[in-house]
Structures are given as C-alpha cells and as structure tokens.
Amino acid sequence: MNTKVNGSTIEIALEGPISEKTALFELNIQNYKEIKLNMSKVTFINSIGVKNWILWTCRVPADAKLSLEECPFVIVNQVNIVHGFLPKNARVISFHAPFLCEDCSHEHVIKLSENVHYKYAGDQEGPSLHLPSENKCSRCSAVLEPDFIVEKTFGFIKK
Ligand SMILES: [Zn+2]
Known part of the structure; x- marks a missing residue:
C-alpha cells in the first residue's frame, strides 16, 4: 500500500x-x-x-x-x-470492464470513467450511459461488445 x-x-x-x-x-x-x-x-x-x-x-x-x-x-x-x-x-470514478469481440471472442478490458462513459443520477436528472462503441478488436478489428449485463453493472449510478 x-x-x-x-x-x-x-x-x-x-x-x-x-x-x-x-x-x-x-x-x-x-x-x-x-x-x-x-x-x-x-x-x-x-x-x-x-x-x-x-x-x-x-x-x-x-x-x-x-x-x-x-x-x-x-x-x-x-x-x-x-x-x-x-x-x-x-x-x-473509474473501473475496468470486460469486453468481448463478437467475431473471434478475444477478451479485452476497457477502462470506463465517470463523466465520459457514465454519469451518476443528479438532483434534476437521471443517470446516463455512453458506453464505448468505436472500440475494435486488436486481433480482427470487429466491434467489441460488453461482456457483462449493462443494467446490472451500472446499478450503482442510480440514486
Ligand atoms: Zn476479434
């Protein structure tokens, strides 16, 4: 430590x-x-x-x-x-999430950050999500999909 x-x-x-x-x-x-x-x-x-x-x-x-x-x-x-x-x-503030290539199943870890990929619920507005959609597989260039249940994983940004 x-x-x-x-x-x-x-x-x-x-x-x-x-x-x-x-x-x-x-x-x-x-x-x-x-x-x-x-x-x-x-x-x-x-x-x-x-x-x-x-x-x-x-x-x-x-x-x-x-x-x-x-x-x-x-x-x-x-x-x-x-x-x-x-x-x-x-x-x-940030965490590492598993993503999966939809073509070759290669696993990737992507860092997700507050105010970039997700926003906590505020007094006036609800939580919001902007997951990376442009990330490509380093092996085959296919699009990466979240390898987790989005709704469940982002439970913590709700009030
Ligand atoms: Zn791939």
Whole structure:
C-alpha cells in the first residue's frame, strides 16, 4: 500500500487482495476531507475483506469525499451486490470492464470513467450511459461488445 498526503487529501494505492490483512483498515483517516483510493492493483476481495471494508467505510468522516479509481471489475460487482459496500459520500470514478469481440471472442478490458462513459443520477436528472462503441478488436478489428449485463453493472449510478 502506498499513501500520499496533500493537505486534507490522502491518496492511497491498494495492492493485492482485500482481506483480513489489508493495511488500509489500520489507517487513521479521521482528519481527511478527501480520500482517493486507487484500486488498479487489487486482485480480489474475500468475505472477511468485505466485512472489514464496510466497517472501514463507516469510519470515513461524514463530510469527507471517498473516491474509488480504476476499480477491478470484481469490486464493481461488490458495489452492486453488497448493500452498504459504498457509503453515500463515495463514488466510483473509474473501473475496468470486460469486453468481448463478437467475431473471434478475444477478451479485452476497457477502462470506463465517470463523466465520459457514465454519469451518476443528479438532483434534476437521471443517470446516463455512453458506453464505448468505436472500440475494435486488436486481433480482427470487429466491434467489441460488453461482456457483462449493462443494467446490472451500472446499478450503482442510480440514486
Ligand atoms: Zn476479434
């Protein structure tokens, strides 16, 4: 785990599995207004990890912003499946999603970002989606299709 503090902002890069041994859960976060987690090197999360994670998010100060960047797809699944995985003041800024070539079945991973590919529901408007449609297979140049259930995966952008 790497941490970088800049005033009231802390940036934390997580690595490996989220489990009973994750150093993040020992970290004192009481004094920060912004907590940025980079999850690009997270491999998986086990059930104790989920439990500890939820306990940890409860310790995030109510007036602090929590953001998750470059989430692996397994984490986005947890966000959608586990009630309370993300507190109200948290956002998924970006995540890696599996795409599949419709011709040769070659698998690709595409990073999807907030305000580019999806928008959270606001006070006045509903959530919106702009999935990449121009991405071509690196092997055969056919169009890539999402290899996930779009409606389910983007459950988290609804209010
Ligand atoms: Zn292909």
